[in-house]
Amino acid sequence: MKKSLFFAAFLLFATHAKAWWDPGHLVTAMIAYKFLNPNAKKQVDRLTKVIERDYPYANHFIALATWPDDLKAEGVTSFNTWHYTDMPYNPNGVALPPRQEVDILWAIRQAESVLSAPHARDIERARHLAFLAHFVGDIHQPLHSTSYYSNDLPGGNAGGNAFPVSAFGKWRNLHQVWDDGCGFLSSYNDIRPYGKPKEPLTENQINRIEALADSLIREFPPEHIIGIRIPDEDFWALESHKLAIEYGYRGVQSVNENGWKKYIQPNDPPSGLYLANGQRIVKQRLVMAGYRLAMILNQQFPEE
Template sequence: MRRHFAILATIVVLGTPSVAHAWGQTGHRVIGEIAQQNVSGKTRAEIELILGNEDLAEASTWADEERSNPDVFWQREAGPYHYVTVPTGKAYTDVETPDEGDALSALERFTQVLRDPAATREDKALALRFVVHIVGDVHQPLHAGNGDDRGGNDVTVSWFGEETNLHSVWDSKLIDSRNLSYTEYANWLMRSIEPAQTITWWTADPLVWIAESTRIRDDIYPSEEAVNLGYAYQYEHLNTAEARLQQGGIRLAAYLDYVFANDAL
């Protein structure tokens, strides 16, 4: 991509994070690793043609790592590509896509690049890394923000006595409490995915993923009296976070198989 395919020159914050990195490195890499093990042989070959020896786990964090890149694309355009905004009580289809774009509009754009036979390998590499990242992002419930608190970034909580915010808890603190490497975590989670779950979860429709995240999002806010989060919150929500990692990995595989199918679905 020529870095000027973009839409506007300023980032407008619409209630979801502009600085937090969904899932952190561990979560994104877990999703990438699960997808790597579930894509078809054809898709795996297509990925290798674009990325060489770089696997999906490595590619998954690139869009966050480039946020400090001074290029205008990263500083003026790419920020909104990490989230969607869905007000409480509404579906994504009830909300107009913002002028500066969002995760779903970016996913559609980068998918077109991957399917364009005239696109360069460099353009396809940027597009593929973003697709991998975006699928992970929208499975983090607070990256389907309600428009009121920057995806939980403005919700101050403590996590086992450490002052932080709700978004950070869901990005990394919940899953980092397992104290596992991303490969250990991915293998652990893959062993518990039943074949029936893979079949049920196998959908390349991002509206399904966003609707799920929106429903979960509305149930994970602590009460004003319970902002000191610890073992009770971890017990209540860690399984949900891990399920979203599992689903994100399976959906990423499904989406990439869809992208690289001979015929559009």
């Protein structure tokens, strides 16, 4: 009973957090930008200038990808459910709550619809360009697709936010571990740190993100990725769901000499093996999100 009360209290404060901290969104948008056709790049640059009235720090397309999280940080809650979908990981077969209908899948479709609407105002197109850039990134973060359900967590664990980890203050929960790319993105967290006043990206910051994007493109070129051109957000969410279970909630912490695997448990510190496996997945998901975002934008703004 005490355990159930603890988790119930925890969930009062555990909500779905922002997916990928800013560096993840910046690099995904940079990868996409590099694969835009000339007309798409021209339109994206034009709409970026339009949104400056709402978001004066959007001095480059990649900065748009962080705007929806900045809205959350400013207390705007209208779009909170747009950042995730809760596909269930339910190994114990507990009764599930109704599925959220207005979620990230809906939000991506809505953004595409506004971008292609012939009579949409430019400011609406610009805002939905920012939403699209952000949510295509979000849907590729595995824990933004999946919540774990159990008798203690009948409402789900909010995408791992109610899965505490011991990480010496670096991460408080499993969701944060994955937002930070399992440590892969940690060295870039000085770029637009969450909760700090935003400023336009500096040339040095843009160059650092571009160098990271280039390294990921070299490691995972588009022609080597199976399914990269599938234009289906439901499929992308299912990919993330499977990865969230295998590498997130059931990520391997260690393997003994007999081959027995120890899986991560609440309050564990993520092991080196867990983080290494996670970083491999993170890199693939970042680059896939970038390629797929470029694919959508090239369809929205075909070559003239």
